[in-house]
Amino acid sequence: MKIDALVRSADLSRIGELARQAEGQGFDSLFVTENRHDPFLALALAAEQTGGIAVGTCVASALPRSPMHLAQVAHDLQTFFGGRLTLGLGIGDRVDLEDRFGVASHEAAARMRELVLAVRAIWQAWNDGAPLRFEGRYYRHTLMPPAFDPGPTGWGPPRIVLLVEEAGLAEIAGEVADGVVVAGSPEGAFLRDVVVPAVARGLHRSDRDRSEIELSVALDGPPGSADELHEYVDGHYGGLADRMVVPLC
Amino acid sequence: MTGARAGSVKLDALLSEPDLGEVGRLARYLEDLGYDGLMVPEIKRDPFLPLALAAGPTERMALGTSVAVALPRNPIHLAQIGHDLQTVSGGRCILGLGSQVRAHIEQRFSAEWSRPAARIEELVRALRAIWRCWNDGVPLDFEGQFYRHVRMGEQFDPGPTGHGPPRVYLGAVGEKMTEVAGRVADGLFVHGIATERYLRQVTMPAVERGLAAAGRRRAEIEVCLVLFAITGDTDEEVADAREAVRRQIAFYGSTPAYRPVLEAHGWDPLQAELNRLSKLGRWDDMAALVPDEMVAALSLDTSVEDAGAVITRRFGDLADRVALYGPYRHRPGHWAGLIERLSPRVAVA
Numbered sequence: 329m330k331i332d333a334l335v336r337s338a339d340l341s342r343i344g345e346l347a348r349q350a351e352g353q354g355f356d357s358l359f360v361t362e363n364r365h366d367p368f369l370a371l372a373l374a375a376e377q378t379g380g381i382a383v384g385t386c387v388a389s390a391l392p393r394s395p396m397h398l399a400q401v402a403h404d405l406q407t408f409f410g411g412r413l414t415l416g417l418g419i420g421d422r423v424d425l426e427d428r429f430g431v432a433s434h435e436a437a438a439r440m441r442e443l444v445l446a447v448r449a450i451w452q453a454w455n456d457g458a459p460l461r462f463e464g465r466y467y468r469h470t471l472m473p474p475a476f477d478p479g480p481t482g483w484g485p486p487r488i489v490l491l492v493e494e495a496g497l498a499e500i501a502g503e504v505a506d507g508v509v510v511a512g513s514p515e516g517a518f519l520r521d522v523v524v525p526a527v528a529r530g531l532h533r534s535d536r537d538r539s540e541i542e543l544s545v546a547l548d549g550p551p552g553s554a555d556e557l558h559e560y561v562d563g564h565y566g567g568l569a570d571r572m573v574v575p576l577c
Numbered sequence: 578m579t580g581a582r583a584g585s586v587k588l589d590a591l592l593s594e595p596d597l598g599e600v601g602r603l604a605r606y607l608e609d610l611g612y613d614g615l616m617v618p619e620i621k622r623d624p625f626l627p628l629a630l631a632a633g634p635t636e637r638m639a640l641g642t643s644v645a646v647a648l649p650r651n652p653i654h655l656a657q658i659g660h661d662l663q664t665v666s667g668g669r670c671i672l673g674l675g676s677q678v679r680a681h682i683e684q685r686f687s688a689e690w691s692r693p694a695a696r697i698e699e700l701v702r703a704l705r706a707i708w709r710c711w712n713d714g715v716p717l718d719f720e721g722q723f724y725r726h727v728r729m730g731e732q733f734d735p736g737p738t739g740h741g742p743p744r745v746y747l748g749a750v751g752e753k754m755t756e757v758a759g760r761v762a763d764g765l766f767v768h769g770i771a772t773e774r775y776l777r778q779v780t781m782p783a784v785e786r787g788l789a790a791a792g793r794r795r796a797e798i799e800v801c802l803v804l805f806a807i808t809g810d811t812d813e814e815v816a817d818a819r820e821a822v823r824r825q826i827a828f829y830g831s832t833p834a835y836r837p838v839l840e841a842h843g844w845d846p847l848q849a850e851l852n853r854l855s856k857l858g859r860w861d862d863m864a865a866l867v868p869d870e871m872v873a874a875l876s877l878d879t880s881v882e883d884a885g886a887v888i889t890r891r892f893g894d895l896a897d898r899v900a901l902y903g904p905y906r907h908r909p910g911h912w913a914g915l916i917e918r919l920s921p922r923v924a925v926a
Contacts, residue, residue: 341664397650401623427725428728446687
């Protein structure tokens, strides 16, 4: 079981110190969420000020962003910080999308699925020199002149994980993502009866097996001691989750 | 500390796609050389990450994008980035935004292209409304033609920067966008393709019209120029630099959006031919078509020793900031000698 630390408010003046703290305490990854601050700027500082801890968003708001800009910022962090990046994406709530960002919220899960595929197509163009010809229902990316191609990261593409709250998106994550995060200290039964079967259906659709995706559970509360955490996790999520995400502070 | 620079032109360092592991040290070095700002364009890479990494190691330089691609980005995200950079740099952020061109917006970014000048003008107003909400606690209630931001949950409000909002500069070549900059922006980045003649005949009158329409004064906007610099330590290096600049001019000259500049000089037939050849990928042939007079009009083809005087003579009454662009390999400190001459400063502590 891997244990990741989550910073909820990624204030740029503090993120370096928090990242060093997480690395010093032996966490497997340092995640930042997106609420009050840009999460990618925070990750650049977190990565620069640590030795090798994996870093990622948990999660960044996906739908108001162009797949090209998401691909670009994640590609850069992956390139310059040794392949340490996980790109965690989430949909957010409907009212927030419409009233804060002013973007449409319909067909959100289907758009998220296509956005992940678009980001991967862009990374393939940059990493492997594949021609960029992504033509989906919601996104079209067909232009990538050499002057705008940053070339390979040297570390392959970042991992993509999706924050899921219901079976539909969990199935999509099973199909297209490298990981699933279920937030809010979910009941073990929700994981066992809803998330795991949905992920399995998605894996089946893309002809992948369970080892090709990681299932994370994010806890709301502070972790307590490491022993208490492991005991809690075994009791609630034993055999179901691969990783835990716990608040750093 | 900031040097008193009355009557002098500020000099910015243009930094394309720096190594993120090195950019902090590099920024510090450029600041120590005396540069007034560090400007990062958005071409192959994200332009904001280098600025976040440059903020800590520097104290005085402006840190800006010149420019970031605006239209595919949501104003909330741009506001968030600008706000964070303004906070972490202690008020030194310049959020430079540009429209890019239609093909890139639609086919590279999968975003909508229509009425770019009107859209960017509204985007700037949306950014300012979001920043007023965060800095001054004014409820967010922005409903425009293109953008709508009417709710800011407490959990998404970062609170004030402590340094006011970042400055917003717009990249422009055409008259419409230049007028928009005059109306709403704190600064204007004029693309390197603009010649002195175009600046005087087209750009500055458009800036003045924009300023007048908004009841603003010239001092409320910084005009920032990019100049191709043909410099080198040996004759051979200078000759190579000139050919590199010629190629870059051929590339820009092939872009239909920059046609008005070529028209001002009667070079518009060349634009069509460059555009045709660019679609065939014949870059060498394109460079060969760019005449010496065009290279001379678009560049600073002089020694570093004389460059300061040349900039002051040609652009001293137009420009508030200048950045040199050398599309060829050169050291970061290559133009250090120029900084002294262009804008002598009292010793930097």
